[in-house]
Amino acid sequence: MEELLNQWLWKEYYWLPAGRSWKDIGDDAVGTWRPLPRDLFLTLPLALGFIAVRFVFERAVALPLSRALGVCDRVRARAAPDPKLEAFYLQKKNHFSQGDVLSLEKHCGLTVRQIHNWLRLRRNQDKPSNTKKFCEATWRFVFYLIAFAAGLASLIDTPWFWNHRECWRGHPRQPVTEAQYWYYLLELSFYWSLLFCVSVDVKRKDFKEQIVHHIATIFLISFSYCGNYVRVGTIVMLVHDSSDFLLESAKMFNYAGWRKTCDSLFVLFAVVFLVTRLIIFPCRVIYSTIVESQDFFDPFPGYYLFNSVLLLLQALHIFWAYLILRMVYKFVFLGKVERDERSDEESEVEEEEDGGGVEEESCYDQRKDLLNSKPASLANNCVLNNLTHQRRNINSRLPKAR
Known part of the structure; x- marks a missing residue:
């Protein structure tokens, strides 16, 4: 099996420039590594470790922090237990037709309106909370x-951080440091770990684009490690991380209701994102991988594949921009x-509210505002009703006057 993999999958013609071999990769100096494909198998148990650490972190750190910052959740009315409707909901979710509802009406003894109300309440139960x-x-x-x-600490002193041409000098015989x-x-x-948890995480507006992004990133990191594109690969990862933590911090304050802080962080994120993803990444990084690299070796199959994935990432950057x-x-x-258009908007339908106040905010101030708004609404309705009755009375008297 190993011989077959070396002959077909790890063929030097696909992965390395002409005239280079796997023996040219890496260095045996102290404190350096030689990139080997088998190192990537270590990432799978590490990913499971990340999931375990995340489970503990969210409950031990993030949850108390959410309470300290005042994150409020909606108190949602629960649908009455009904095994038949529950089985129908779990099977169909939001993908059901009117014919399915009419068929269900015969078996449940409920009206179509009651079934729709039950499904709405059940769907709202599954919506993720702000916490x-x-x-x-x-x-x-x-x-x-x-x-x-x-x-940034591991790259700021390297020559290829400031001059991207150094990413290709001596390739592929470039030692990889421990950092x-x-x-x-x-x-x-x-x-x-993000890809493993995508089914249980909050499903967002750009769900499909996020899946493509995760797969492309995993492939790009794996491929660049096997071909010892570590220098340019670390720069690509640094460029992406530079704006992602700003976005996540803006989301945190958005869920906590700190509007001014959220808006300020979002504007800062937008500036950093547009500069790094639309200027630095295409004009410096992709230009170096496509143009400057040819000064050191001729294009080969891995060259085209590597740059194709980078261009796919750039297309996603344009979409998010x-x-x-x-x-x-x-x-x-x-x-x-008003909301995070990039990735914070949920992909499901917007939450519906019952006219009788099925859902209400758990925060006291939000309940108070809701109660204060009801008298004004009732008053407006009374005024409209009085005007309507007066107009009808006038219209009924006109024929008699004539």
Whole structure:
């Protein structure tokens, strides 16, 4: 099996420039690593470790922090227990037709309206709370912040951080330091953990784009490690981490209701994102991988594959930049950021509320505002009703007067 893999999968023609072999990769100097594909198997248990650490972190750190910052959850009315409706909901979720509801009506003894109300209440029960979203954002914020600080500390003294041409000098015989080795493996393990947890995390507006992003990132990190593109790979990861922790911090304060802090952090995130993803990444990093690298070796299959994945990431950056610019437009002309257009908007339908007050805010101030608004609403309705009755009386008297 190993011989077959070496002959087909690890063929030097696909992975390395012409005239280079696997023996040219790495260095045996003290404190350095030689990138080997088998190192990537270590990322799977590390990903499971990240999931375990996240489970503990969200309950021991993020949850108390959410209470300290005043994160409020909606108190949702629960649907009455009904085994038949529960089985129907678990099977169909939101993908059911009117014919399915009519068929269910015969078996449950309920009206169509009652079934729709029950399904609405049951669907609202599954909507994630602000506390859950806050805990997820806090976990990602902590990781991205630590990863960015550690990556910057390990790269700021390297020559290829300032001059990207140094990423290709001597390739592929480039030693990998211990810091770069763990930076790579931990970043890859974290994205594996995000991909494993995508089914239980909050499903957002750009759910499909996030899946594509995670898969492309995992493939890019794995491929660049096997081909010893570690120098340029660390720069790519640093560019991405530079804005992600700002976004997660803005989400945290958004769920806590700190609007001014959230808006300020979002504007800062938008500036950093647009500069790093639309200027630095394409004009410096991708330009170096496509153009400057050819000064050191001729294009080969791995060269085209590596740059294709980078261009796919850049296409996702453009998509997210469009959503961010929409938010900037709302902030400039409306004076506030109403919601996170990039990835914080849930992909499911908006939460419906019952006319009789099925759901109400758990915070006292929000309940107070709701109660204060009801007398005014009732007064308006009374005024409208009086005007309507007076108009009808006048119209009924006109024929008699004539």
